[in-house]
Amino acid sequence: MTTAAWLVLAFPLAGTVIIGLGFKLWPGRTAGWIGTLAILASFVCAVITFLELQDRDEHHKQATSTLFDYADTVGVDAKLTILVDPLSVLMMLVVTGVSTLIHLYSVTYMTGDRGFSRYFAYLNFFVFSMLLLVLSGNFVPLIIGWAFVGAASYLLISFWYRRRTATTAGVKAFVINVVGDIGLMLGAYFVLREFGTLDFLGVFEQAGAAPVNTANLVAGMILILVGAFAKSAQMPFHTWLADAMEGPTPVSSLIHAATMVTAGVYLIARMWPLFEVTPAAANVAAIVGAVTLFVAATIALTQTDIKRVIAYSTMSQIGYMIMAVGAGAYAAGMFHFMTHAFFKALLFMAAGSVIGAMAGIQDMDRMGGFRKAMPFTFITMLVGGLALSGIPPFSGFFSKDEILAYTAQRGGWFWILVVAGYAAAFLTAVYTFRMIFRVFGGEPVPEARELEQGHLHHAEVHVNPTDGEVEDTDVGFPGPEHFIAERAFPMKIAMGTLALLATIAGALQIPEVTHAIDSFLHPTFEGSKYYESLAPSESFTFIGMAVGAVIGLSGIFLAWQLWSRHRGVTAGLITRLKPLYALSHNKWYFDEIIDALFVRPAAWVGRFAQQTFERLVVNGALVGGASLIVRAGSAAVRAAQSGLLRSYAALLLLGVGGVALYFLLQS
Amino acid sequence: MSIEWYLVVSAMIFCIGAGGVLTRRSPLVTLLCLELMLNAGNLALIAFSRMWGNAEGQVFAIIVMVVAACEVCVGLGVIVAMYRRRLPIDVDDMRELHG
Numbered sequence: 001m002t003t004a005a006w007l008v009l010a011f012p013l014a015g016t017v018i019i020g021l022g023f024k025l026w027p028g029r030t031a032g033w034i035g036t037l038a039i040l041a042s043f044v045c046a047v048i049t050f051l052e053l054q055d056r057d058e059h060h061k062q063a064t065s066t067l068f069d070y071a072d073t074v075g076v077d078a079k080l081t082i083l084v085d086p087l088s089v090l091m092m093l094v095v096t097g098v099s100t101l102i103h104l105y106s107v108t109y110m111t112g113d114r115g116f117s118r119y120f121a122y123l124n125f126f127v128f129s130m131l132l133l134v135l136s137g138n139f140v141p142l143i144i145g146w147a148f149v150g151a152a153s154y155l156l157i158s159f160w161y162r163r164r165t166a167t168t169a170g171v172k173a174f175v176i177n178v179v180g181d182i183g184l185m186l187g188a189y190f191v192l193r194e195f196g197t198l199d200f201l202g203v204f205e206q207a208g209a210a211p212v213n214t215a216n217l218v219a220g221m222i223l224i225l226v227g228a229f230a231k232s233a234q235m236p237f238h239t240w241l242a243d244a245m246e247g248p249t250p251v252s253s254l255i256h257a258a259t260m261v262t263a264g265v266y267l268i269a270r271m272w273p274l275f276e277v278t279p280a281a282a283n284v285a286a287i288v289g290a291v292t293l294f295v296a297a298t299i300a301l302t303q304t305d306i307k308r309v310i311a312y313s314t315m316s317q318i319g320y321m322i323m324a325v326g327a328g329a330y331a332a333g334m335f336h337f338m339t340h341a342f343f344k345a346l347l348f349m350a351a352g353s354v355i356g357a358m359a360g361i362q363d364m365d366r367m368g369g370f371r372k373a374m375p376f377t378f379i380t381m382l383v384g385g386l387a388l389s390g391i392p393p394f395s396g397f398f399s400k401d402e403i404l405a406y407t408a409q410r411g412g413w414f415w416i417l418v419v420a421g422y423a424a425a426f427l428t429a430v431y432t433f434r435m436i437f438r439v440f441g442g443e444p445v446p447e448a449r450e451l452e453q454g455h456l457h458h459a460e461v462h463v464n465p466t467d468g469e470v471e472d473t474d475v476g477f478p479g480p481e482h483f484i485a486e487r488a489f490p491m492k493i494a495m496g497t498l499a500l501l502a503t504i505a506g507a508l509q510i511p512e513v514t515h516a517i518d519s520f521l522h523p524t525f526e527g528s529k530y531y532e533s534l535a536p537s538e539s540f541t542f543i544g545m546a547v548g549a550v551i552g553l554s555g556i557f558l559a560w561q562l563w564s565r566h567r568g569v570t571a572g573l574i575t576r577l578k579p580l581y582a583l584s585h586n587k588w589y590f591d592e593i594i595d596a597l598f599v600r601p602a603a604w605v606g607r608f609a610q611q612t613f614e615r616l617v618v619n620g621a622l623v624g625g626a627s628l629i630v631r632a633g634s635a636a637v638r639a640a641q642s643g644l645l646r647s648y649a650a651l652l653l654l655g656v657g658g659v660a661l662y663f664l665l666q667s
Numbered sequence: 668m669s670i671e672w673y674l675v676v677s678a679m680i681f682c683i684g685a686g687g688v689l690t691r692r693s694p695l696v697t698l699l700c701l702e703l704m705l706n707a708g709n710l711a712l713i714a715f716s717r718m719w720g721n722a723e724g725q726v727f728a729i730i731v732m733v734v735a736a737c738e739v740c741v742g743l744g745v746i747v748a749m750y751r752r753r754l755p756i757d758v759d760d761m762r763e764l765h766g
Contacts, residue, residue, distance in 0.1 A: 643762025645697070649688050 002065035012128035023117035032107035035120035043096035083137025112479035126152035150177035162476030169243035180230025190220025221281035232264030249352030285326030293319025328530025329406030336399035343387035350381035359459035369444030389429035398506035429555025673714035681707035
């Protein structure tokens with residue numbers, strides 16, 4: 001069983017190496033097909049692992065395999081171990097499956113870009129890192145995978161490296177992710193100190209007997225949460241995700257929506273035995289998730305960049321998942337992770353198609369009326385939007401309502417989180433359909449008219465969509481060609497498959513009817529305090545679902561009123577609600593606050609170190625002082641080398657005489 | 668005769684040689700004085716050898732003579748080479764290797 005799991009890891013790695021080593025040799029789209037096939041092979045192996053896991057009986061659905069020991073000394077057992085259990089298999093299936101489709105989409109979308117092979121080498125490297133992260137059965141490979149996905153994310157955000165905005169966005173994402181890496185590493189240290197092992201199963205075995213809320217363990221788990229929050233773009237580490245939209249659209253779809261940003265959710269679900277003995281830390285996770293899901297939803301309401309709207313929506317949806325796993329609704333969180341991977345990847349792909357039709361423009365103010373020109377994109381985006389808004393019978397409806405129903409079961413102050421969740425669900429429907437109505441409804445813009453007449457708009461001068469700088473189309477900038485789903489078969493297959501999944505995936509877990517995810521994940525969460533006790537009653541579930549559906553539909557109705565029926569009424573609203581609008585439009589000033597608190601002091605310290613400290617202390621005292629001592633010493637030694645034969649002879653005699661005298665006096 | 672006489676003679680010859688090395692500037696004389704010092708050592712070796720009644724000291728003295736012969740060969744060769752290149756025959760003037 002573990003052989004197939006190792007192969008899941010091996011294929012993307014082989015793909016990276018093959019594409020990377022021959023990146024100048026691969027003609028045309030070869031590199032893209034190699035990358036897609038590598039991930040497809042990995043997906044097949046994941047399915048084989050899944051089938052082998054299903055053959056095992058209920059109590060033996062866990063397998064570990066160790067490739068080699070990094071270090072196995074007193075107190076440290078750092079091993080390259082993989083752990084195959086239902087949770088990791090679910091993650092593996094979703095990651096490889098969605099990655100295959102996004103690779104397929106990218107083969108067309110990135111055609112014409114001069115960095116085509118480099119793109120697929122990076123993308124395969126990302127999939128390898130992500131699989132290492134979800135498969136690891138030891139803290140050390142987990143940390144390695146965690147850092148690797150951060151590096152892959154950096155490489156792909158800054159993929160168009162001649163764009164200044166893209167490189168700064170990459171640096172920002174990398175720095176915030178490294179803060180999270182350090183949190184995870186220190187958290188792992190706390191766990192090691194507490195339990196004396198880095199092996200997951202060893203830690204979890206002892207965790208059940210550990211006393212509740214010991215200070216050390218709570219501190220360790222909060223540090224692990226810092227890692228999870230930074231990777232999953234939760235408050236206050238969320239600012240990098242919106243900027244990460246500088247990367248190519250399929251990258252946003254794969255890394256910054258479907259897979260990498262949900263690593264934090266996976267981490268909390270994986271560490272459930274530890275979080276159940278540290279309820280304080282678990283509560284922090286639930287509260288931060290709830291705050292993020294609400295704040296991000298309000299920000300998404302006023303953004304005009306189509307990709308940023310979806311990015312804030314991603315933050316908001318991951319907030320739901322973090323809240324769920326923090327509150328103990330692990331299966332609900334993982335279920336929402338799965339459905340979200342489908343519909344959010346789909347929304348990004350549809351947005352990519354629209355951006356292709358606009359020849360690189362991402363501003364929604366300049367879009368409109370694409371419904372007739374792009375029927376396929378319109379339908380897929382509508383499916384994604386309905387799933388995101390939680391409209392029955394689309395998948396998002398079941399997963400989101402399950403999270404809210406399970407969280408409500410915790411009672412007490414968890415009700416506040418649930419109310420925030422429902423409020424944000426309303427906002428979700430509003431901003432999603434604001435986007436759809438603005439892009440596809442209304443009067444067709446010139447680009448849409450051109451497309452209706454069968455001609456894809458082509459920009460004469462390419463500009464950076466963020467700051468309007470003029471660009472060429474050489475390597476380091478996006479290529480000259482643009483592609484839309486209507487005209488590219490691979491894009492159509494990828495989007496069609498995801499649209500189908502986004503529609504029907506909810507059937508896996510319809511309350512009171514099916515519970516495929518619940519029973520599949522049961523072996524992983526066996527013995528959990530909440531997994532079995534949190535069971536909403538039938539009536540409670542159905543009331544929750546009804547409320548969710550009504551809220552979603554009323555949100556869509558409001559969006560229809562504001563952005564379709566009475567177009568232009570929003571301008572009046574903006575002037576009337578100026579402070580609220582400014583707060584939302586400026587993303588609650590998080591960038592400015594972080595800038596003032598951390599970035600500027602750090603920059604000041606850096607300038608001080610460079611200009612003052614280095615000049616005076618490093619160059620002056622340390623380097624200058626050391627060379628002064630050496631120079632003085634060598635001058636003294638050099639003086640003795642007079643070159644006079646007779647003085648050498650005299651010194652020799654004096655020395656030998658001195659030694660002889662010394663021994664004479666001694667004896 | 669007691670051993671002290673031999674040792675005193677040996678020490679005197681050694682000191683004459685050492686004084687010559689330290690004071691004279693001609694490399695030829697320096698070499699001669701070195702010979703004196705070596706042979707002072709030989710004298711002491713042979714004296715001790717007789718005192719203990721074994722031949723090791725004498726063997727050692729013969730080796731010192733061999734080494735001295737070699738040294739003189741090289742030293743005189745160097746001096747002849749200096750003379751041929753019209754270099755000053757004065758050890759104080761030859762200090763190219765000073766630091």
